[in-house]
């Protein structure tokens with residue numbers, strides 16, 4: 001696939017999603033070059049992946065040798081310039097347009113000839129991001145779900161200029177790493193977050209209005225709608241900052257008041273209560 005016979009990929013951003021994507025590709029025998037602008041994020045990422053793999057060994061789901069090989073295949077890279085050249089580069093950094101454009105302009109130089117540059121964005125326009133690159137036909141949304149090693153779906157999002165060939169190859173790559181790809185067209189929030197985020201936002205408005213405590217809101221949605229987890233617990237898992245970023249994109253780009261982020265969500269983010277990743281959101285996590 002690359003200059004050697006080995007399969008390889010670069011992942012830019014080693015937060016909640018980047019580390020999960022790195023693990024999934026390493027488990028599919030890819031050499032993974034994982035970059036983050038913050039070295040502590042890389043340390044946290046390799047530490048967490050190691051813990052998850054050790055847990056899998058303890059539970060008998062993976063052999064110790066396989067877990068060690070997966071760990072070995074993930075290479076933390078401090079400087080983006082050192083990630084090398086790969087048939088697939090996935091950007092999974094902070095959900096901000098300016099940050100993503102800056103990364104993508106540099107990351108495209110690390111895509112091997114005729115390779116694919118993908119973004120894991122939850123809501124930002126694939127068409128707009130693609131336009132900032134030299135090969136918009138080989139740019140695609142590859143939207144993984146949290147936690148990546150567990151969730152089967154990859155929403156493959158086609159920008160205006162994404163080629164058929166790029167979509168076909170992205171679908172094949174998702175399948176190769178054990179995921180189930182489903183394709184859609186580029187539109188704010190795509191399918192997943194266009195539907196999910198208004199529900200999460202409304203749950204936060206419900207809490208803000210004093211209709212019920214977080215546990216009650218989540219239990220009503222779990223037991224009454226057969227959702228595996230309640231919307232507030234899910235927001236904590238996604239990250240409240242990420243939820244706010246997505247709602248801002250929906251509000252701005254779809255131009256409708258119904259997507260206005262709940263003031264309580266803004267307040268929680270300002271307070272640094274970001275959910276599981278900061279150990280405090282709608283629930284405490286010790």
Ligand code: NAD
Nearest residue numbers: 013014015016017036037041092093094095121122146238
């Ligand atoms: P996160 O905050 O956990 O991680 C983002 C990472 O990006 C951080 O480690 C940060 O240091 C890094 N970063 C910031 N600027 C960078 C730069 N210039 N170069 C390299 N790294 C940089 O966020 P996340 O939840 O992992 O989200 C990442 C992307 O995935 C976002 O686009 C988000 O919308 C999307 N996403 C998130 C979820 C979710 O449930 N959290 C689900 C699907 C998609």
